[in-house]
Amino acid sequence: MPLHLPQRGHTVTALHVCRHCDGLITDPDDAVFLWHEAALSGPGWDVYAHREHADLVEPDPTPIRILARVLIARALSDG
């Protein structure tokens, strides 16, 4: 009789940190996906917030920061 391997894939529950209050979101039903944040190296990460806090999170400033960094690097390389 072949070994029955346990099903995998549904046992891993990723815990998310609320972007607004930095609290751990322990209830998956309470986690609201906001956006995916790109990382310079690696796949990046997903940003979540508590359902009550999702409306309080500021818009993603990351593209502005990246743009500023590009402009600074360009200004420096131009001399």
Ligand SMILES: [Zn+2]
């Ligand atoms: Zn929160």
